[in-house]
Amino acid sequence: MNNPSFDANFYAVIPAGGVGSRLWPLSREAAPKFLQDFTGSGRSLLQETFARLAAFLPAERILVVTGLAHSDAVARQLPQLPEANLLVEPSPRDSTAAIALATSVVLQRDADAIVGSFAADHVIIDQAGFESAVAVAAQQAALGHIVAIGINPTSATSAYGYIQTGEQHSDAVSQVSAFVEKPSQTLAADYLASGDYLWNAGMFITRADRLLSAIELTEPELVRTVEKLAAALSAGQHPAADAELWSSIKKVAIDYSVAEPAAARGEMRVVRASFDWTDVGDFASLSNLGDQTSDQVRTLGDVRAVSIDSTGLVVGSGGKVVVISGLDDVVVVDTPDALLITTREKAQTTKDAVAKLRELGHYDVL
């Protein structure tokens, strides 16, 4: 089970937060995407992520950070996860707080720990490619570097962030010159052509102490508060007891608190990987996972899609028949109580639609 290339002090952290409102109505507050089977594998994205890590790590060295609302569901979905490794945030405070909390708990157990953080909602099929990239990153982390994993881009997508590579240290390892947020389609095409850019897979691997120090440089207050909650949780206190303190924490993504400043300081390295990787962030990316039907419409789920002069994506369930006629690049997501119809181009703005539903008081489908 365990991969000998990983030291006994490698820990994996899975932040399982975020409602994924860009995937509404599939993803809901009460049933976020990571708890759902989006790929038809029979397992949720979280279960897939856990299994991917458990293939080379003992469950004792995998931690999941989630919110109060989902901790029971996570525990049910991951019976192998030790109770002490399910860390519950009193409220969602974005990725820096979640990863810092887990890192802090790990540090209490192992002063030499190396932590890698892995999103709960990414899809990866190539297990061997994933393991070998993480192993290289862990070796780099042991040397004191903060390490990202970059995926060789296979298309000029504007749906992902990119990593600009700098000086090459070995076949697979380069310096990070900069992180670039989701570019325009034109810019993405330039990136792809240059060969100097990788997709940012949002995985960071580093020594636990090194990570907390890096966060402290930009968010010292955050680290102090997180350490208090980590100590309380480890002492068996209910997360809700520190709800007020926790809610004072600044919401900031790990990209802004650690990755970008560290890259600017020349402290980030990237492992160039070529495993397949999909960030199931919106319907445009989700459509890459679907089955291509003969007539240019992709489908996901147990749906009978029939298209006439149409292209796009149809997501459905229960064997429902969905007929699309005369629409190009349409995205149709049908659930029993809510239906979304938009275009691939507009799919990124589903968040706005969800905000509008909240304004209108349609809380039952949020």
Place this chain on the structure above:
Amino acid sequence: MNNPSFDANFYAVIPAGGVGSRLWPLSREAAPKFLQDFTGSGRSLLQETFARLAAFLPAERILVVTGLAHSDAVARQLPQLPEANLLVEPSPRDSTAAIALATSVVLQRDADAIVGSFAADHVIIDQAGFESAVAVAAQQAALGHIVAIGINPTSATSAYGYIQTGEQHSDAVSQVSAFVEKPSQTLAADYLASGDYLWNAGMFITRADRLLSAIELTEPELVRTVEKLAAALSAGQHPAADAELWSSIKKVAIDYSVAEPAAARGEMRVVRASFDWTDVGDFASLSNLGDQTSDQVRTLGDVRAVSIDSTGLVVGSGGKVVVISGLDDVVVVDTPDALLITTREKAQTTKDAVAKLRELGHYDVL
């Protein structure tokens, strides 16, 4: 109850056939549109049609012609309809056969009968306007004319057929110059501007003997077969007994067997009417019945539609939330087991989609 301007020999015939596949998935083989409440009135289109006629005619003089598959449902929906006035066709043979069958049965009861035929799936709100137009038509029919009812067009729609009027006989009555099938949008605009064209409401009023003679001119075989079934039905025979004979009847619309040839012979008159009238033939016309929401999307049924940068029609049920984003002139029709998404322009081709569903073997949703 009874309008004194109607003679005791005026009979109304309601042909209740036709699956209405252009309204799939609302209209199904097992639940055709005329059996459904399309307007939110609490009554089916057939019940509305019957009530509209029963307001000025005794139930004894209203006849409904329907297929074997729907006769039980029709009887349940119309408990006031005398059993002898529910005529069941062994198989659907289009409108000439249905109307000829009822006319033949009426003639057995009353040699001087005047019959008016009224589609089971049209929507009319202005009861007084309807009654007075039918009364004028009945008077014209008593004089020996074959009479159509034409609606003053209120828009240049290409969804309806038109009647070109000729010599004017009185304020409301003109000669019919010609029937024109659904015209292009441009032609429809010319028709509207000219003032010489009316919408063909598909209602024909004439003496019963005159109607059968007119059909005999174009379809003599059809009349002979229909008269046999009418005699058998009146003698109490089950309609299925004559299934084979009946299935030999030519399928032809009354427009082709009677209206157009009679117009060409100069034998048709039209009553110009101004009551509201909607032929719920497809989703483009159905959208005229919907509620206009503030953001340019019309809705029909118990549906919570939310639109962003979109226009069109949403039909739903069960309080389902439907979000449309970035689509113009879209038609969305959601039912528990089937969903149609098309454009207003393509709505006329829903028939083709239904044909494709049959090809693919999705019989459960036909």
